[in-house]
Amino acid sequence: MSTKKKIFPKFFCFFLFFSLGIGLFCLLLSCKSHIVREKLSFPPNPPKAVHLYLTADVEGSLEPCGCKSGQIGGLPRQAQYLLKSRQSPYLVVDAGNSMSVTPTRYEFFKWYYILQIYEKIGYDALNLGQNEVALSSSQIAQVTEKMPIPLISANVLEKDTSELLVRPYVIKEVDGVKIAIIGLVNPKAKTGEGIVLADPGTAFAKYLPEMLENSHLIFVLSALSIEQIAFLCKNFPQIGMILNTGETGTHLPENKESVVVSSLTAKSRYIQQIRFAFEPSGDLAWVNGGNVPLDESIQDHSGTVYLLNRYREELGKERFYLEQLGNSKEKYVGASRCSMCHAEIYRSWKQTAHSRSLDSLKKKNNHHDPHCLKCHVTGFGIKNGYEGEEKTPDFAFIGCEVCHGPSSLHTFHNNPDQLRPSTSHPNPKKICLECHTWEHCGNFDFDTFWARIAHPKK
Template sequence: MKYFNYCAIFLFIFLPIKIYGAPMQALIIFSGEELGNLEPCGCYEGQIGGISRRHTFINSFVKQKNIILPVSLGDLSKGYGRQEEIKTEILGRAMQEMGYVLHSLGEKDVETGPQLLSYLSQVNNTTFLASNVKIIAPFPMKVHQYVLKEYSHSEYSFKIAFLSILSKSFSSASIANYVNIYEPVQALKPLIKRLHDKVNIIVLLSHTPKEESIEIAKFFPEIDLIITGHDIEDPQDSIIYVNNIPIVSPGKGGKYIGIARYSIQRNATKRMSVDIIPLDRKYKDSEKMKLLLEEYQRMLKEEDLLSKVSQVSLPDGLAYAGSSACGICHKMIYDHWSKTAHGVSYETLVYSGHQYDPECIKCHTTGYGYVSGFLNYEENQNLINVGCESCHGAGSFHIRNVNETSYSLTDENICETCHDSEHSPGFERNEYWRRIVHPEETLTNLPKVMK
């Protein structure tokens, strides 16, 4: 009985401190510069990134009942055109589902035009942040100079302010008539002065080259965290500290996710860690994001974006004929080609459901983007897959002049049109050539028409 009483006294005195005095965590989760990358394209094993894995990563913290603050550094898309607009819409919906509290404007976002930004702000309730940017447009849209979030509990009070800047070096003639970009330091001075004594943490989303972010950190020691860009390939190795301010980047392409952890206990806030994490296979694909990605592919199909691509004219009246036309005379080579990865490249898109995606189709068919090249499956079944003319060029002249041997020459630089660092980082020409090189023809194995 005495033992029981001692235990009861111990629990009564110490347990409340353990429960109610335990520090809460504020998690600032940051991404940015997706540049239209919704998911790994699947061109090689080991690709990282994508909104499905990102959603799973963020959701892993939700059940812990911490303060979770996902924010975006900017640049959802990478350029112009209808496909980029659709991607921006999909990414906006994805961020809404993931609970993003704001999106900092990057130069690519601004270049998409005020109409699309207005659409996102209304349909997806996107909170746009830009402390030194003013958009002049007759559309219902608000760009915040700062975003303030406040959380109260019986044991703590926590306030965090987010600021954002866009480098003046990213200004261009295409946006000058509806966007004003002000000098970042002058724009930040009154805001930081107003917020410094009223919040626990000030976070700056600095859509600038890293060098500019470093100068900002030197000028404003009141800032607690700077999330920066621009075009940083390996964000895990790029974290630096200036005046004890972490300057970090989520990289580009949506491949990594950043997380800054702060402990909150009563009125004290302390930085615990800042990490950049690759979104690899450890994070399973979110079912909600998979459905959103399927909808994206349906939108591409329904709008028939494949057939709406601008087609470049070929020189000297050349035209694509298709690999089956080549196979009439070069049967041995054709049979060999059909068993290579090039010979089934279109089927890989059908299997993954990406056969209506212009960005994928250009490297899985023959002549896409050129007059007489692949346009859609219904009209150009003879041009599916990476065919003979993908390497040798349009073959109509050669078919009419079969004894013209110069056509067989190829430029090895053509390979790198598709086998680039993004889709084929391990590309080594000699090794890859060995996999697809076709048999040599001699006078003894050529068809009679060629002799």
């Protein structure tokens, strides 16, 4: 009688122990995710004070237009101050809305140059604001691929994948102190193609544990509403400071709950300079700040001036002012056509600055910039209006039809008296204030300037 020896398969033992190991690993991983991470221990010798320089809400404003003296602001002065006058140790950050509110190809082109200037300055973090998220996801990706600019936002997502469009936060080390800077934007903002916005509170909570684990202090760069700021302050006492732009206006650092909140809306006219120090525990001991006006006492930064000159040269090639032209029921005819019947009025108009309005743009090489042209030519943005000085020289100034409207029917009709453009607008001051704003003209006195352009009745 023969017997067979039973052989226990070796691979079964291996499989059993391997499965037990995987199960134990998953259990430990699950437990770890529920651990409340403690804040990173604070260094024994922190800096006595840190200088933080905040910009925000530039909205595509490159420099003062030059329409009046004493204007403040401009990226050449901003760059000069941040590069030459900043005190160490420092952080340089932007809370958002560096791009203009209109997401056209022209404004995207301009924003790209603004970011080049910011890169040269050496910004530590730039938040995506409401204006930036109005771009498409591909446009923002194009920027991040071309330049190593530290754009951040924890709640701006790619629509198809729900993945972050840019990094959620950065950690900057200042003399041994690690500061996490996270970006947030109002989820009610209008978004461009391929972008969705997550809830800012949920997004912040998602990254809070890892920021606590890897930094000593947490700052928020944001473009949020008053209510959203209040929610963060109430529910996340781990935040050291919130630096906001948007509807909160401009105010210096103040305590909200246990969080310091500061806000700036400046269109490149001011830099907010904030100083802060630490308690031995790592909490903020004190914070103070002030707004630095970028006035004429600050020289223009030569490197920034060079970039802006290159920008203007490219504008001349691109001719963005010919894009997205609108329609008008009537056609513009030009001031010379008006002069055929209104010679005395025409001669009076020729003596005013309106008849030479494009010359002031040429002095600064701004005569291809749509932002400037709209207030210096006739029929801007209309198909049969201004299309460049060479092609439409009779529209290369502030002519009759800027105030009276396009006049083709009045000019060519058999009975022109019945079709005459309005010579007594119900509110002529309103027309003037479309261009003569406080930013361009200061305290514009209508009666004074009206006397300078008044012409005979016929």
